[in-house]
Amino acid sequence: MRKRMDRSARGLFIKSNYLRSPKENECIRKKLLKDDYRKILTTDENTRIDDNFEMWITQCRKEWSKFGRHNPVKIKKDDPETHCQMCHQKLSSKKYRVKNSYTDEILWIGADCFEKIINNVEGLLGAGYNQEQARKFELFKRENPEIISFVSDKLSDNALYILPKYIMDHEANVLSEIRKYVKYHVISGSDSNSKLEDIYSEINKVSVRIKNFIQRSNPVKNISSDWAKQIINLQAGGKRIINSISENNGEIDKNIASRIKFHPFLVQYVNGMNSKWNDLHFGVRGNSGITITTMFDNKTFVIDVPSEVVISKLGYPGSFNDVNSSQDLLNVLTYRGATVNDSDTRRNLQLIAFESFKRSHYSRHDFSLGEVTKYISERERQMTDKTHVSKKRFESKARKSVFYQVGNYYVDLNVDELQQFGMWTLESHKFMVSDTLLAQQAKVSKDEILDDFYQDMQFAN
Numbered sequence: 001m002r003k004r005m006d007r008s009a010r011g012l013f014i015k016s017n018y019l020r021s022p023k024e025n026e027c028i029r030k031k032l033l034k035d036d037y038r039k040i041l042t043t044d045e046n047t048r049i050d051d052n053f054e055m056w057i058t059q060c061r062k063e064w065s066k067f068g069r070h071n072p073v074k075i076k077k078d079d080p081e082t083h084c085q086m087c088h089q090k091l092s093s094k095k096y097r098v099k100n101s102y103t104d105e106i107l108w109i110g111a112d113c114f115e116k117i118i119n120n121v122e123g124l125l126g127a128g129y130n131q132e133q134a135r136k137f138e139l140f141k142r143e144n145p146e147i148i149s150f151v152s153d154k155l156s157d158n159a160l161y162i163l164p165k166y167i168m169d170h171e172a173n174v175l176s177e178i179r180k181y182v183k184y185h186v187i188s189g190s191d192s193n194s195k196l197e198d199i200y201s202e203i204n205k206v207s208v209r210i211k212n213f214i215q216r217s218n219p220v221k222n223i224s225s226d227w228a229k230q231i232i233n234l235q236a237g238g239k240r241i242i243n244s245i246s247e248n249n250g251e252i253d254k255n256i257a258s259r260i261k262f263h264p265f266l267v268q269y270v271n272g273m274n275s276k277w278n279d280l281h282f283g284v285r286g287n288s289g290i291t292i293t294t295m296f297d298n299k300t301f302v303i304d305v306p307s308e309v310v311i312s313k314l315g316y317p318g319s320f321n322d323v324n325s326s327q328d329l330l331n332v333l334t335y336r337g338a339t340v341n342d343s344d345t346r347r348n349l350q351l352i353a354f355e356s357f358k359r360s361h362y363s364r365h366d367f368s369l370g371e372v373t374k375y376i377s378e379r380e381r382q383m384t385d386k387t388h389v390s391k392k393r394f395e396s397k398a399r400k401s402v403f404y405q406v407g408n409y410y411v412d413l414n415v416d417e418l419q420q421f422g423m424w425t426l427e428s429h430k431f432m433v434s435d436t437l438l439a440q441q442a443k444v445s446k447d448e449i450l451d452d453f454y455q456d457m458q459f460a461n
């Protein structure tokens, strides 16, 4: 997802020292000064912003600290400062004086910017790095994209199958070596190419092991002969189907799946599965597929899996030897194509997501029509041409988004995304996953959201 640069972040990048070198970053900083910066940034520059956004925020924030004895100061009627000197939004009740330790520049900023900037780097990437170390890290990232992609989406996350423990363990070792190396590299600055070569060779070993595993898991010779026998017994022409699978390198493609008689197959499949798993219940839905019911966190979840998916999963994972728990099996079956049609399950998935938000101190905030109307009328106090606030328009926009508030910031999640979060939370057996995803969402201020509503209202008439 493209990171959204809010006004405060843009002001921070412009005013701080960090982006003044190397020259590629300085070029971006200069473009950010211009009002049409979105138009003049190149694709490469946008990628650079996306890749380093968090590091830049961390480093720039670290340059600023509170300055002077009378701080904050109440805004007076005839105050010389009317706008925040960082984000240029109107100051409301208080202003803060801050100083940059690199450029010595002193600014008056609003409460919003102050809260975002001062003492707010904890937990961010590179919070412990100085500027030189942070630049080295940026450079390392650019020069070693393979390593970074290995760290950020590990190979097993991209794999089609649940991987056996020996691969997962090896992968975990490589990851910890990479982290150690990066830490060492960034902090001490002493480069060791031979170490880097070792890491690359270990990454390659993990890739080869995964490739081998997938090759062994997929071909029809690895389908348990029980399944093959069943297909043959279930229908005339069963042998020919097994031959086609074999000729197709063991893959049951759509065409082959369509020749397998769904209903009797599904009944066999479900019987077999029900005797295998205590905490999952399998049922047949006519020809269309199966349902899997499971309890999690005292709540019931019903997932529908279409026939084609059940059948094409036949080859996985051989005799199910590598599946360790019903959770693993759910992962396999819901890997693709599974849907949630049961309204209780949808609600339960959302409940789990909400609980997760609460743990991260996010609370839901529903914007009201009154709030939006007030914002618009205040904004247009001096204008003669007023915006007409359409209730319908507001409602349709509000329905599409769900806002979560943490501190003074808001995260905008659309309803589809929320459901996805719930799903991932269920699979992970923990609340960690959705926390991570939430952390990746852009945090925006209330004014930005209201501004969004405002812009949207312009098209209402």
Ligand SMILES: [Zn+2]
Pocket: 008, 084, 085, 086, 087, 088, 089, 109, 110, 112, 113, 114
């Ligand atoms: Zn500001």
